[in-house]
Amino acid sequence: MSGSTSAWRGSAVACVIACLAVLSVWFPHSANADMPGCLPSPQISVVMRIARVANGLAQRLYLRGGPSPALQLIDQATGESRWSAGRSTPATQLFPEMWAGFAGSLTALDMDGDGLHDRVYAGDLAGRVWRFDIHNGAPADAIMTGGILAELGNATKGRGFLAPPDVSLSSPDPAGSWLNIAIGTASLTTGAGDNRFYVLRDRAAAQIWTQAEYERHRPIRETDLVWLNEPATSGTPSDAGGSLSGFYLTFAGGSVVSASISLSGRAIVAVAHDLDARCSVAVTVSSVSLHDGSPAMDLNSDGRIGMEDQNTLLPGRLPTSAGLHLPKSAGTTAPCLLGDTVVPGCAFRSSLTPIWWRREDAD
């Protein structure tokens, strides 16, 4: 009985954190006025570099999530909406499945290195991960093609995405490489189940899909993924045949409200628990190898990497706004920080690799 009460309390607290985050996105002024400085501050927009919308000039736009329209491209200079997406009009571009809003779980990528964003991954409040291809220069009603890449929840489960997807390439070799999309869920309703941290594999990362191809795509479901910390099983998933769609971890409580970070093929994620009156949270961190989902960092500093590193409580409490990052001017060696707190066992180390040498003097 006390266990179920405790679980309910945990989910309620996780929900409070996540619900405040959603409120702060959709009703920023009222939410901030009620609880100034006490919000996880999910990022509500991403800066996008788009060449042209409807033959306009090259410009910098903001991609913003919301309830309706679910997505908008806002002109930075004028504040005008240049494009929007939703389930129904007056959205510029219609996506019939876009019935749940977005709350800042947005990541824009420049896939071909031409300086313009051409891919967006976004998590909605119904636990679905969307993928969009941006067609720079196309008319406003066709600037994006997109659809649901992964369907990992439903309205009754109360889990949604607030944290931006953390995207990384699996291998420098274009043939056989894929994109890892690491993203965690947050509880949006009281009593929502255990939250998850997913690592999904987009094996068609290099392909630009038409809308018809998006509609033909069968979304990845949780049953397609390997549950890494399933009590009944152990070990790491096998990618025999290159068909693994990804894997996930479950958490007994807490919500993921900030982006994970990927370093040297390992992802680390922070999970917020127990919001208190002083706007601070307890935080657990987890690490997984992007290759096979095994624990990847010595987060508990016991000198070895084991299953206990999948979920480690950090000492002390942290502000709700704390996110994983590297210090400014990180250089080639730097610890990972969560807010101002050093995450043990997590560090960025980079070394110079010689790739060629030649002698130019004629001798």
Place this chain on the structure above:
Amino acid sequence: MVLLLLTAVAAFTASALDEAVTNRALAGARLAQQRAFNAASAGLNLAIAELRKGSHSPLHTYELPGADAEVRVEEKSRVMMPAGYSAGRFVEQFYEIRSSGSSVRGARSVQVQGLKRVEAEDPAPAYLDSAP
């Protein structure tokens, strides 16, 4: 007869002397070239050490014993999505270091080294930019 013999010996001696002088000149040039080569190598290593420390100047001259090295460090292409790292938060930076070693007698040696490493792009990803 003796005079003829002396003339022949003198001719052989002159030829041997000339060869010795030529060999010495060649050895000196080779030594100077080797010094220039070593100076270029040392310049490369010094520039790589600076780059490892995270501080490097695009053009630097190192004074070395009997030689010097002029080193130019150039940032070349950047891969915006290095494998295994968060896209948008890290880049793979390629460098080219050109080291030109100089020694006496105008001896010169040029060595070029290509390198790469993953670098943190920003303390925070682009989505942390505030909206208008």
